[in-house]
Amino acid sequence: MVKMPTEVRETLEKQWPIPFATASTEGKPNVVFMGILKVKDDETLVFADNFFNKTAANLAENPWASVVCWSKDPRSSYQIKGRVAFAEEGPIFEEMAESVRARKPDLQMRRAVIFKVEEIYEANSGPTAGDRIV
Numbered sequence: 001m002v003k004m005p006t007e008v009r010e011t012l013e014k015q016w017p018i019p020f021a022t023a024s025t026e027g028k029p030n031v032v033f034m035g036i037l038k039v040k041d042d043e044t045l046v047f048a049d050n051f052f053n054k055t056a057a058n059l060a061e062n063p064w065a066s067v068v069c070w071s072k073d074p075r076s077s078y079q080i081k082g083r084v085a086f087a088e089e090g091p092i093f094e095e096m097a098e099s100v101r102a103r104k105p106d107l108q109m110r111r112a113v114i115f116k117v118e119e120i121y122e123a124n125s126g127p128t129a130g131d132r133i134v
Contacts, residue, residue, distance in 0.1 A: 001082075001116050002134040003042040008078045008120055012069040013039055020047065021066045022058035030054045034067075036099055040114075045082070046092060047113040048100050059084050065115060068123055077123035078133070087112040 017033035036048040070077035096112040
């Protein structure tokens with residue numbers, strides 16, 4: 001795991017929704033928007049699995065996922081890659097379930113998606129586009 005620099009974390013926390021990408025073991029991609037996200041710490045993101053179908057199938061066979069975030073002011077964009085695990089009980093699950101209930105009282109969260117940050121890349125246009133940050 002790697003630690004997210006402050007500017008990456010701030011950019012991620014400002015954006016809503018967040019594109020969340022997965023791929024099957026055959027390489028077939030899938031991208032969904034994630035509306036409920038918590039930055040747990042500098043190494044961990046937590047999402048709510050409310051409606052995963054293809055995403056859940058992909059993650060069951062390939063735990064790698066990616067998110068991208070951007071900000072207009074200050075101009076920044078980052079691609080974050082990591083491995084995912086699920087929680088169906090426990091403190092992380094309960095914390096996310098409460099976040100879901102606060103925003104959507106009638107929605108039942110299936111499980112918490114724990115995303116451990118492994119790589120971060122520059123995603124702005126220009127000469128550093130695609131460079132690994134950490």
